[in-house]
Each structure stands twice: as structure tokens, then as C-alpha cells.
Amino acid sequence: MVPSYFFFYLMEASAYNAYVIARDTNPERVKTMWPTFQNYLKDLVASLVGDTRAGKAAALVPEPARGTVQHTIEKMFEKKKTCHECSLAAEPGARRGVTKFGCRECNVPVHTECQAKHITRCINA
Numbered sequence: 001m002v003p004s005y006f007f008f009y010l011m012e013a014s015a016y017n018a019y020v021i022a023r024d025t026n027p028e029r030v031k032t033m034w035p036t037f038q039n040y041l042k043d044l045v046a047s048l049v050g051d052t053r054a055g056k057a058a059a060l061v062p063e064p065a066r067g068t069v070q071h072t073i074e075k076m077f078e079k080k081k082t083c084h085e086c087s088l089a090a091e092p093g094a095r096r097g098v099t100k101f102g103c104r105e106c107n108v109p110v111h112t113e114c115q116a117k118h119i120t121r122c123i124n125a
């Protein structure tokens with residue numbers, strides 16, 4: 001039989017891990033909601049014992065912060081396609097880049113030269 005203090009130690013350790021991860025993922029929100037780990041633990045325990053403040057438990061899983069999505073440019077197409085960023089930016093008559101590369105998250109062709117432009121646009125969108 002595992003002594004119960006061991007169980008609580010494990011609980012607290014994994015709660016602390018969750019807190020650290022949440023704080024890393026969404027520092028602003030966690031700072032406002034749970035300035036210390038004790039605040040977090042109190043909310044966590046409250047949600048575990050069936051506290052009826054709806055939404056509190058859901059809030060323990062922070063949404064990913066904006067801008068954390070990786071817009072990785074990788075080979076996506078068998079045939080070259082017109083780069084999405086180039087066609088957005090192109091002045092009439094300007095040469096548009098064609099590419100087999102694209103952004104998985106956005107599912108649009110983006111040629112490697114335009115990766116920075118694409119990421120900036122997506123983050124600010």
C-alpha cells in the first residue's frame with residue numbers, strides 16, 4: 001500500500017509542473033490569475049472537489065498564446081504554386097515567386113524567401 005503522503009506529493013509535483021508549463025505558455029494570463037503557485041493549487045483543488053464556479057476548471061488549461069503557432073515552411077506540393085505572400089504584396093506586373101513549399105498551419109504556398117514575411121503577417125493578423 002502506497003502511503004497517502006506519497007500520493008499527495010505526486011499530485012503536488014504534477015500540479016507544479018502544470019503551473020510552470022502554463023506560466024511558460026501564457027505568462028500574462030497566469031500572472032493575473034495565479035500570481036503564485038499557491039493560488040493555482042487552490043483553484044486546482046477547488047476544481048477537483050467539484051467547485052461549481054463554472055469555467056474555472058476550464059480556465060486551468062490556458063489557450064495557447066497568440067504567436068506561438070509555428071508557421072513552418074516545408075515542401076508541400078508536387079507542382080510549383082504561386083507564393084501566397086508574393087501575390088498579396090505584388091504590384092501589378094511584378095514577378096511572383098513560385099514554389100513547392102508552403103505553410104502547413106495555413107495551408108497556403110509560401111516560398112522560402114517569404115517565410116519571414118508570412119510569419120509576421122500571421123502573427124499580426
Ligand SMILES: [Zn+2]
Pocket residue numbers: 083084085086097110111113114
Ligand atoms: Zn514569396
Ligand SMILES: [Zn+2]
Pocket residue numbers: 071072103104105106107118122
Ligand atoms: Zn502560416
